[in-house]
Amino acid sequence: MRLFTVGPVEMFDEIKKVRADENSVPYFRTQEFSDLMLDTDGLLKKFAKTSVSSQTIYLTASGTAAMEAAIQNCFTDSDKLLVINGGTFGQRFVDICEIHNIPHDVISVPYGETLSERHFVPFQNEKYTALLVNIDETSTGQLYDIGLISDFCKSRGMYLIVDAISSFLCDQFDMDKYGIDAMIASSQKGACISPGLSMVILSERLVQERVLTNHFASLYFNFKSYIENFKRGQTPFTPAVGICIELNAALHMIDRIGLDNHLKHIADVAADFRKKAEDLPVHIPDFPLSNAITPIIFDEPIAFKVFELLKNKYGIFVNPTGGALHEKALRIAHIGQTDVDDNTMLISYLKKAIEEIREV
Known part of the structure; x- marks a missing residue:
């Protein structure tokens, strides 16, 4: 079998060896596992080009779950969001807004069109809380202009939520430069490891102004609990321990080269x-x-x-x-x-x- 798929991908031999060496998944409520997760977190933030004050949420869930959880933790029906929809995954953000009754407008990018300033013109006089975008719309392969999107958000004081699931560790990415408040990533794409783990890196601004003040009904997806537990390098619920070990190895491999x-x-x-x-x-x-x-x-x-x-x-x-x-x-x-x-x-x-x- 040979994979030319965007996730899962053809794993590196080095990571396959890590998987093979995991004869049994280790117990994780230990200082050793905490140290591994804190080490992983430092590398993840380094590659996302964001400050240590940002917070990372590690979810044993798919990228779609991370997308939904990010919206639930940060926004309510009193907000109004702007969604760039240029394909299947842009539509997924739209669906999440609709399911949770969050008011939103949609910038539609028909297949074959390049996102440009003209797509933003009809929305320039509206007030929005945040913009949601899949920076690489995986269903089409289009990589949107992050500078264009960032400038639009910065000029209006909007939060910027970026699904970078198929772009992070594949394309240049800089959270702090572009004022990205949430970056959503997933294990089986750019990290080139097994499916099952998603990461949401949150800016300090978003944590303080939204995550810590928002209240919604969820046990598993409540980011406050993840932030509190990660002070000691742990997650509140059982993580995908084997994939966490793979992620640490993959990030060290990238750091080495x-x-x-x-x-x-x-x-x-x-x-x-x-x-x-x-x-x-x-x-x-x-x-x-x-x-x-x-x-x-x-x-x-x-x-x-x-x-x-x-x-x-x-x-x-x-x-x-x-x-x-x-x-x-x-x-x-x-x-x-x-x-x-x-x-x-x-x-x-x-x-x-x-x-x-x-x-x-």
């Missing part, structure tokens, strides 16, 4: 794939793309057939696409233990799959 070198490798692999894809009967959208993923649009409606053939016959996994692009688009990830030679292999199998489908 250097974050910039790590990001450059992903960018180089992405650029190499996009160049080699010119030999396929596909095109790549011209909106800005994350290093994490490349959407390829087929000239013929055969995308899902290609996905199934690669999976069932050759053991190669790429991301299919839902909705109107189901038969037209696949998404190729460049995260994890992947290099330009893997791109050459993948392109050859894509060519082979297309030829086989055309022969039927």
